[in-house]
Amino acid sequence: MxxxxxxxxxxxxxxxxxxxxxxxxxxxxxxxxxxxxxxxxxxxxxxxxxxxxxxxxGSGHLQPEAEEMRRLRRENETLRQERDVLKKALAIFSHP
The missing domain is CATH 1.10.10 (Arc Repressor Mutant, subunit A)
Structure with a gap:
């Protein structure tokens, strides 16, 4: 063996x-x-x-479905962060 x-x-x-x-x-x-x-x-x-x-x-490479899922998760996280920043900005600018 x-x-x-x-x-x-x-x-x-x-x-x-x-x-x-x-x-x-x-x-x-x-x-x-x-x-x-x-x-x-x-x-x-x-x-x-x-x-x-x-x-x-091979090592370090993903199946196409797994790679797509990884890309979408990264994109989703970026969009969440952008949304949170916009919410905070709205809260700051809406106060007199």
Whole structure:
């Protein structure tokens, strides 16, 4: 088995999943052959099935939906701050 914390590139992950699909071997056997934990290979298979070509985006990168959600949250926070500033300004200028 390989050391824990090992990082694998996208190509290896895709080829490992493809090997599970086409070789006729079980996930456990493929994992042992590649020196990868069974749980890791299982996660790769489910991630590729769920996300297709968008799977395995890499460290520091987000799925498109997650990136959009992050952007919208930032924008929402900015709008809240602007609204609060305007409320305070209105309160200051409305007093005689």
């Amino acid at each position: 390989m050391a824990t914390g090992q990082t694998y590139d996208k190509t290896l992950k895709q080829e490992a999943v493809q090997l599970v699909k086409t070789s006729g071997k079980s996930q456990r056997q493929v994992a042992e052959d590649l020196g990868v934990a069974m749980s890791t290979l299982s996660r790769w298979c489910s991630e590729l099935a769920t996300h297709g070509e968008q799977a395995f985006v």
